[in-house]
Amino acid sequence: DHTLGECVFYDNRFMQSLRQEHELTALFQGALDRGEFLVYLQPKVRLSDGKTAGAEALVRWRNPQRGMIFPSDFIPVLEKNGSICKLDRYIFEKVCELLARRMQEGKAIFPVSVNLSRQHFKDPDFLRQFSEIADKYHIPDGILELELTESIFFDDQGIEFVGKCIRRMHRLGFKCSLDDFGSGYSSLGLLREFDVDTIKLDRRFFLDISQPKAEDVLICLTELGRRLGVQIVAEGIEKQEQIAFLKRVRCDMVQGYFYSRPLPVEEFWEWLEKRQEGEGNQ
Ligand code: C2E
Ligand code: MG
Ligand code: MG
Ligand code: MG
16 A cells, blocks of 8 residues: 555654664763764855955764764754753864964964854853853954854744843854854844844855846845945855855855865864965965
8 A cells, every 4th residue: 555655654764763863862972972073174265365264163973883974964853852052062162172272383263163053042141151161261252153043033032132142242252153044034134133243145045146136136245244244154155156256246255165175173274274375376
């Protein structure tokens, strides 16, 4: 029976995902303790001078049995069971650690952004913990950037609370960036109400740049950014045509495979040094 077959199919998948959820939940704390979660860094390149002016920290889970596990496979599970906050703090601390090491070596540092799950916004005091970690590693103000997605604005805590958090971030020396802008119900009203430092435009904006309206929309968004004093970062850029387009619309920064995939920290510094030798190379 066709229908029955379908039911069984879905049921199996459901069971499988549940098992996986249990498995991941059970594995998580041990994996954290064993250092299986790794920070990868992906550069952000400034288009006006071709300099690498920042990076985003992205988590990777390397498990001896299961190999490399990507965020899309475990972050939704960790968000459901609440562990994501622990992981985000861990990644944040690893980023502070790598920046502190860099400073000790006498090397220049630049802004590094870390992703924050919406789950943090259930705890009114979560920023204090982040600030204590940053202080412990003596990270200068303006170096650490927290990436939020617009979905937090529509959570239970409400818009006022998020506004408070953003002001508090600034007082604590963090920058604030609005991630995946344009991927959902992005409201321009958010930009009026909240002082974010950066808007990261979702890669969907750049998938079909030959579309007649694409250029006009981007010209207006980058102009809006300049007027508001907000930096505009284009995400998921893979092709030379996209770079040419982004220069035309005067976008500030670019992040994407075109420059580099997210890299393990040591490889990232090597990539950076090689690139700086040929400074300005696009
Ligand atoms: P995101 O914050 O929007 O990060 C950008 C994602 O786009 C990354 O996926 C990155 O590897 C990918 N990407 C970068 N350049 C390109 C490109 O040119 N083409 C394409 N197709 N993709 C590109 P990743 O690392 O798999 O992370 C996925 C999402 O998982 C992130 O999206 C973020 O929302 C979440 N995430 C990653 N690390 C963390 C973390 O430490 N904490 C939390 N809460 N979320 C995280
Ligand atoms: Mg991000
Ligand atoms: Mg501080
Ligand atoms: Mg994004």
